[in-house]
Amino acid sequence: MVQFSLPRVVNDYNMIILGHSGSPPLLVFIIQMHYLQKLSSPPHFYRLAGTLAPWFGWASLALLLAGLYGGLVAAPSDYQQGDAFRIIYIHVPAAMMSLFVYTFMAAAGVMGLVWRFRLADAILAGSAPIGASFTLLALVTGAIWGKPMWGTWWVWDARLTSELILLFLYLGVIGLLAAYDDKRKGGRAAAWLTIVGVINVPIVKFSVDWWNTLHQGSTLFRAEPAIHGSMRVPLVMMIVGFACFFVAIMLWRARCELLDRERHSEWVEILFRGQRR
């Protein structure tokens, strides 16, 4: 009988990483896993994230300012939509990030469950509210754009509906994380929920597409972009700026989550006693 055993897989990996295994593992693999192990050790990540976060933060500020100037001031008006099209500089990056962040969380969840990286839980918990905010932003900006263009704030179109469902999925993860007193158990439960959700997202997308579609197709990702360079460049800058913003905030939030989760561990004690003296 096949029995599903995650701990056994994890144990095998641990034996290989820590070198308790009888058989000599591959050298390359050890080096890779050693690096991952080092990266995923909370104190190391805490320091690294503290160094990296400001870089991403400033990069995102510069990109967002440049992208907003390019999009709101420099780019010409659309011949059909007038100035109303300019909301895509917020709407499209937010919508793209809303999907990206969920996938990222699922990847973090898988890593946390398979390799038991304590860090992955903190990253997942740190990302969820950011992703939910992106989703909400995409929905609200879409509604504001929809009122003059489609004549209505809301239609039960395929993309709008799946974005709304994505928001519910995010809220479910946040609710589950908040409901557990034991943060480690909550982290594992949320990881499983995220993975189940990520399996469900393509099904939702497909079912909703089949059900009803009105939203325009993508203009950006084609062999021949259907959007002029003067409009496209600021859009790409906004997308990269949103991504940098996410990384910066995620690193900061993950640092806070780590401190909270590890508040009784030695490195946190040393860190704060050292700073007080």
Add this chain to the structure above:
Amino acid sequence: MNQPGPWHAFFALFRRDLMLAIRRRNELANPLLFFVLVIALFAMGIRAEEHGKLLPIMAPGVIWVAALLSTLLSLEGMFRSDFEDGSLEQMLLSPYPTLLLVLAKVSAHWLVTGLPLILLAPLSGVLMSLPMDAMGTLIHTLLLGTPVLSLVGAIGVSLTVGLRRGGALLSLLILPLYIPVLLFAAKAVADSTLGLSVIFPLKMLGAMLLLWLALGPVATVAALRISVD
């Protein structure tokens, strides 16, 4: 030692859950009454003069929403009492494959909540004045869809069973996952009232059933281990 096989454990647990459900007849009847009640409330929420026009249009969606909600109502019972009296822990510690044990519990849950919904389908169709031609499709969608509700619901319950107030959270976790079932099933029934082909949505419901049959119990076992841990 001569141990009974894994399928013996499956059927023993299946029989036990069925027996428990039959002994607690009230709990068995509640979701079904709720199902009929929700449908009746929807019909009463519409002006009586408009019934002839609106009810047949709304019937597929309303019947399926009522089925989702009544399933949600009965989900807690799948693991709650076993969690509280410790038998869930014993099941997870037992030498039998936990996937099979979870499947046994889900099958028993479907048999006492999903199957009665299918039996009530003609009644609900009559209440919502669903055209008789669409009745067959409604029963087919329920046959394929309600097992998915039990399988996906089991994941949600197992994630929240250890929480003090998991019930309110459960609906937030589970209902978004139920949406594809609702869309395919309700549109299939609606299409059949128009005389359109319903092969495609029925195939999709079947595909979803197979997918969740394969993946649902894996996630449920993992979530139960977290809750019992």
